[in-house]
Amino acid sequence: MDFDFSPIVDNWGFLAQGLLITIELSVATIVAATLVGIALGLGRVYGPGWLRVPLTFYVDSMRAIPVLVVLVWTFFAFPLVTGITLPPFWAALAALTLHISAFVSEILRAGLNSIRPGQVRAARALGMSGAQIVRKILFPQAVVRMLPAYGSLLSVTIKDTAIASVIAVPDLMRQSETIAAQNYAPIEVFTTAMLAYFLILFPVTRAVEAFYRRVAHLGRS
Amino acid sequence: MESTAAGLRKNGDQPPVVQYDGVVKRFGSLTVLNGVSARVNKGEVVCLIGPSGSGKSTLLRCTNALEIADGGRVVFEGQPLPKTEGELRHVRQRMGMVFQNFELFPHMTALENVAVGPITILGANPAEARAKAQMLLEKVGLGAKGGNHPSALSGGQQQRVAIARALAMDPDVMLFDEPTSALDPETIGEVLNVMKRLAEEGMTMVVVTHEMSFARRVANWILVFDEGRVIEEGPPAQIFDAPTHARTQSFLSHLGWNG
Amino acid sequence: MTLDWNVVWQYRGDLAQGVLLTIALTVATMAIAVPGGIAVMLMRQSHVRAVSFAGTVFVEFFRNVPLILLVYWAFYVLPILTDIQFSAFATGLVAMCLNVSAYNAETFRAGVNSIRKGQLEAAMAMGMSRSQAMRKVVLPQAVRRILPVLASTWVSLFKDTSLVSVIAVGELAHTALQIRSQTFRVLEMLTAMAAIYWLLGYPQAKIVDWIHRKYGVTE
Ligand SMILES: Nc1ncnc2c1ncn2[C@@H]1O[C@H](COP(=O)(O)OP(=O)(O)O)[C@@H](O)[C@H]1O
Ligand SMILES: [Mg+2]
Numbered sequence: 001m002d003f004d005f006s007p008i009v010d011n012w013g014f015l016a017q018g019l020l021i022t023i024e025l026s027v028a029t030i031v032a033a034t035l036v037g038i039a040l041g042l043g044r045v046y047g048p049g050w051l052r053v054p055l056t057f058y059v060d061s062m063r064a065i066p067v068l069v070v071l072v073w074t075f076f077a078f079p080l081v082t083g084i085t086l087p088p089f090w091a092a093l094a095a096l097t098l099h100i101s102a103f104v105s106e107i108l109r110a111g112l113n114s115i116r117p118g119q120v121r122a123a124r125a126l127g128m129s130g131a132q133i134v135r136k137i138l139f140p141q142a143v144v145r146m147l148p149a150y151g152s153l154l155s156v157t158i159k160d161t162a163i164a165s166v167i168a169v170p171d172l173m174r175q176s177e178t179i180a181a182q183n184y185a186p187i188e189v190f191t192t193a194m195l196a197y198f199l200i201l202f203p204v205t206r207a208v209e210a211f212y213r214r215v216a217h218l219g220r221s
Numbered sequence: 222m223e224s225t226a227a228g229l230r231k232n233g234d235q236p237p238v239v240q241y242d243g244v245v246k247r248f249g250s251l252t253v254l255n256g257v258s259a260r261v262n263k264g265e266v267v268c269l270i271g272p273s274g275s276g277k278s279t280l281l282r283c284t285n286a287l288e289i290a291d292g293g294r295v296v297f298e299g300q301p302l303p304k305t306e307g308e309l310r311h312v313r314q315r316m317g318m319v320f321q322n323f324e325l326f327p328h329m330t331a332l333e334n335v336a337v338g339p340i341t342i343l344g345a346n347p348a349e350a351r352a353k354a355q356m357l358l359e360k361v362g363l364g365a366k367g368g369n370h371p372s373a374l375s376g377g378q379q380q381r382v383a384i385a386r387a388l389a390m391d392p393d394v395m396l397f398d399e400p401t402s403a404l405d406p407e408t409i410g411e412v413l414n415v416m417k418r419l420a421e422e423g424m425t426m427v428v429v430t431h432e433m434s435f436a437r438r439v440a441n442w443i444l445v446f447d448e449g450r451v452i453e454e455g456p457p458a459q460i461f462d463a464p465t466h467a468r469t470q471s472f473l474s475h476l477g478w479n480g
Numbered sequence: 481m482t483l484d485w486n487v488v489w490q491y492r493g494d495l496a497q498g499v500l501l502t503i504a505l506t507v508a509t510m511a512i513a514v515p516g517g518i519a520v521m522l523m524r525q526s527h528v529r530a531v532s533f534a535g536t537v538f539v540e541f542f543r544n545v546p547l548i549l550l551v552y553w554a555f556y557v558l559p560i561l562t563d564i565q566f567s568a569f570a571t572g573l574v575a576m577c578l579n580v581s582a583y584n585a586e587t588f589r590a591g592v593n594s595i596r597k598g599q600l601e602a603a604m605a606m607g608m609s610r611s612q613a614m615r616k617v618v619l620p621q622a623v624r625r626i627l628p629v630l631a632s633t634w635v636s637l638f639k640d641t642s643l644v645s646v647i648a649v650g651e652l653a654h655t656a657l658q659i660r661s662q663t664f665r666v667l668e669m670l671t672a673m674a675a676i677y678w679l680l681g682y683p684q685a686k687i688v689d690w691i692h693r694k695y696g697v698t699e
Contacts, residue, residue: 064681066639068653069674076660077670122324122383125285126338126390127314129307136341140328155544162546166646173549186556194545194553201544217372218328 007183008192018175019196025092025161025171030154032097037104044105045112046134055105062102067160071095075167092164100157107149111142119221144212144219151208155201162197172196229456231441232262236299238394238425239284245292246279246449253279255449256293261394261442264423268436268457271446272472277429280446281396284427285316298393314342317387321399323379325371331358331382332367338390350389357385361415377408381415388419395419397428433478437461445469487665488672498655499676505569505641505651509576510634516577517584524589535585542582548643551575555647572644572651580637587633591626592618624695631688638684639677652676 008015044055062070074095079085086094115138123133165174172193180189237260246254253276261267269277282288283295286302286309294301297316303309325334335354339345358367361381371379380400387395397416401409413435420426420439430436436443436457443460445453445468453466461478464470488495523535542550554575558566566574595618603613645654656673660666 060682060685061678063635063685064639065674065677066642066653068642068645069670069677072657073670073674077667080667118320118322118324119326121282121287122318122320122326124287125313125316125318125396126386127310127342128338129310132341136337137326141326144328159546162548163643165548173546176549177552180556186552187560190549190553190556194549197546197549198541198544202540205544217370220372221324221327 003188004185005188005192007179007185008189011179015172015175015179015193018170018172021089021170022158022161022172023200025089025096025164025169026158028093029096029100029157029161032093033100033104033157036097036101038108040101040105041108041112042134045109046130059102059105062099063106065099067096067099068163068166070099071163071167074098088164088167088169091167092161092169096157096160096164100153100160103153103156104150107146107153108142110149111145112138114145115141116221141219141221144215147208147212147215151205151212154208155205158201158204159197230262231265235263237262237296238265238298239427240296241280241283241293242296243293244280244283244290244295246276246283246288247291253449254283254290257449257451258293259444259451259454261425261427263425265441266420266426266428266439267442267444268440269427269429269444269446270431270433270436270472271452275446276449277446278398281318281398281427281429284394284396285313285318287318310342314338314390315393317384317390317392317395319380319383319387319395319397319400321402323371323376323383323403325379325383325386327371329370330367331363331369331371331374334371334382335385335389338386343390354385354389357388358382360388361385362411375408376404377411380404380408380412384412384415384419394425394427397426397430399429399431401430401432431476433461433473433476445472447472483668484665485668485672487659487663487668491659491663494655494659495652495672495676498650498652499680501569501649501651501655502638502641502653502680505573505576505644505649506634506638508573509580509637509641512573512577513580513584513637514630516581517588520581520585521588521592524585539582539585542578543586547575547579547640548646550579551644551647554578568644568647568649571647572641572649575644576637576640579640580633583633584630587626587629588622591622591629594625595621628688628692628695631691635681635684635688638681642677 040055040059043051044059047055071092075086075088075091119137119141120133123137128136161171162173164171165177168174176189176193180186239261241257241259244254244257245252257280269280271277279288283290297312302312326337329337332351332354335357336347336350339350339353340347355364355367358364361384363378363381363385366374366378371382374382400416401412404412409432413432416426416428417439428440440457443455443457444451445460445466447468453460453464453469460469461473464473520535520538524532524539526532526535551572554571558571558574599617599621600613603617604610608616641651642653645651645657648654653673656669660669663669
């Protein structure tokens, strides 16, 4: 077996562009999905009854459907329904946000529900309003308690961005496919890409774990 | 009983701070409070004693409307407790509450725990609220611990912060629900001392406790609970030395109380 | 735009076959990745440094690369590495198993570690042998911790099988996408594909919730 890594060296700029897109899509998805997920989660836990039912249905549906299916539908079918064609990057961002935000809301809900009722009692006894209790007492503690699961979700999100390659988002995955095919060097190129993903993901998950260990006591009532 | 008791009691000639008129509370089919009538005068320390499950905590929670009584009424400073949540919040702001499990907010430092009420609820100036919080921490002997999070405090220290947190709202009455039951024996004393000092300063206090020597020394009035009723009440000397009700006698002897 | 939902009915046989293959891939992966995960967990606990290190590398690596990339990689690398022509299904199965075994190994490790050492000691103090204590005391408790996580992994795995469509394994996603390109009934086929996944996945998600409620440990 002879390996030839020259296609990677020769095309490093092309691959680096892909890496940049991967990072951009990851960050944009994480920010958007976190914001939407928080809104969904708060709506599910504290919202009026008529809102909780559809939100729960939405979240459970996203847990049931593969992200690939959401992605393909958003890119190919959504324009047929609405007449609005999204460029691949934006379609990927929309689809990933739809999907990941459901999981953010699940994690937030679990965090909020895990806080013992005495905390609410203490805040009510002080005279706080419902909104103040959520904002000042429950939400900050839930955020701390969410961290381990949220860290796993960050990792899942970054990995899921690779699926955007199927709708031709020029991310690291897609650029690697291109180089691999052009140079008949799939093993070298895909192995390198795997290492690149690993080098992003491993530190991210480790950093979240380390951060959680430092702040865990802030969520322990 | 009211009329004879009034003369015996501290500030018995003035209107009470809290008055319970036949309070009834049910959880489903379970009647937890079955017509409790009692009063708490200004500057008094009233201790609630009795077997566990007899409804003491529930009465305390009905006082600041964490639970809403199903029958009878709770009168606070001459006004029956209001009905709407917004009005109830104002009432709660004038009653401090201390819990068995402290319930400090873990994401805030000791100082922030004490200052959060005045800042968020009363809209106090943050700098002033923090200065006052520092003063209250000093008062409970924790002036140097303001920057610590609850996780870095012992149980006794946490409970003293919790007392300071309640005091920061300048309450007219303090409600204590077994404040020392979750503490290691060696830290119980420090919390009881703070409570004793508070009593000496004239704070009106309602205290659920199993610390009979505290009740004996500090209380002005004892209410003995059993199965959702006050079965006996009186000054400590009478309750502890000459209990008239058989169940009071058996309750006290179970606790090993022998005068 | 005229819609022709008939196309879904017309290709019902192909779609049903896709569903069967999706289910087969899910079941086969879990059937291999449970013992696989246990093996990797045991590797990590080995006293031989090289073995435990290899176990750790396996877990960290395969949890930290995208599955779709792993699928491509397996597609090109396996035949060269082993000199055997793998079917697309077998290739997909290998990639899925590497990924899920790594997750399971971590699940098992966390489950066993969560049982306090005192439990094992208490059982042995009662006169049980070490293996009796493991079987009768530690494992039943660990199972309660592990089962909910395995259930969640199962649903993720079920959804992830859609990714082997990129190497033309004829499971549900690939079948539906193929029919779409043959018939040009894009909206109908993509919607039908989502609906079928939903019909299969929604009850699974609900069962997972139920398992979490039944066995979930709240601390
Ligand atoms: N929220 C509740 N729901 C149902 N039952 C309750 C609730 N709170 C208290 N109880 C019941 O009411 C009874 C009295 O409780 P409590 O007031 O806590 O007693 P004490 O403080 O004297 O030990 C107990 O039987 C308890 O189980
Ligand atoms: Mg109680």
